[in-house]
Amino acid sequence: TRHRPFQRTKGINGLEKIIVRDPRGRSFEVYLYGGQVTSWKNEKGEDLLFMSTKAIFEPPTPIRGGIPVLFPQYANTGPLPSHGFVRQRFWKIDANPPPLSSHPSSTAHIDLILKSSEADLKIWPHKFVYRLRVALGHGGDLTLTSRIRNSDVKLFNFTFGLHPYFSVSDISQIQVEGLQNLDYLDQLKNRTRFTDHGKFITFNSQLARLYLRTPNKIRIMDHKKKKTIVVRKEGQADAVVWNSWDKKVVDLGVEDYRRFVAVEPVEVEKPIILKPGQEWKAIFQVSVVPSGCSRKSCIPHT
């Protein structure tokens, strides 16, 4: 039988979702609401993304989990509602996307598109076209490619972020590596600037740091599961690390914070400026590799 590239179906509360599978049984799901990836499974059927046990799949509430898309404003860094508005819009399938140069080869993918509506122009008066490709690579890795075009007659600028909720065994067993000696703005302290002198980040209370100008590779080591989530980003200079810990979040189960960590590719410090007709592109790629030590040997981190 021919491998079907994707399946369009109804998800929670009848919201439309797309399921994409590769020939080896790996898959991901994207809701048209938010253009949001809500699941990414390996060949064993394990979900590598976290979804809140209390997630609300009712527009206009954003979905708590998976990979929300934050545009045209990251968090409360400007006058718009926090994290912008595209995570609360209905995206469409892009049947005819322009070719993507230098895209990592994939076994299965879907293209989505969102254009500013009349209502959007009232809160943010800039016409844009956002194209999002979600793809599975040969090794089962997940890639999100964002292309944002200024389809207006005037220049505009924006900040941006993807907000992946990674599934982890236990937040107290996690180390985030690759951000040492960098400056960060502590979002819990009015974005005061600090330098991180630690070798890696561990978690024992609420943490929300915006690291500036980071390397393109960040690793999340899950010692209990003996795996490392490798995050690669291109085009997004900054990175946010977040866990809510005991902070009350209405659509998050009380113990849910233990099972996720958010490591977010963002572009906040220097907003992107786009001239009319100009396009900005950013790539975000995640893979999961075995790591850590067994009684016999240690597997080095990639």
Ligand SMILES: O=P(O)(O)OC[C@H]1O[C@H](O)[C@H](O)[C@@H](O)[C@@H]1O
């Ligand atoms: O609750 P949301 O609007 O989805 O935002 C969730 C979180 O996003 C980012 O990680 C920010 O750094 C956090 O301060 C914020 O709480």
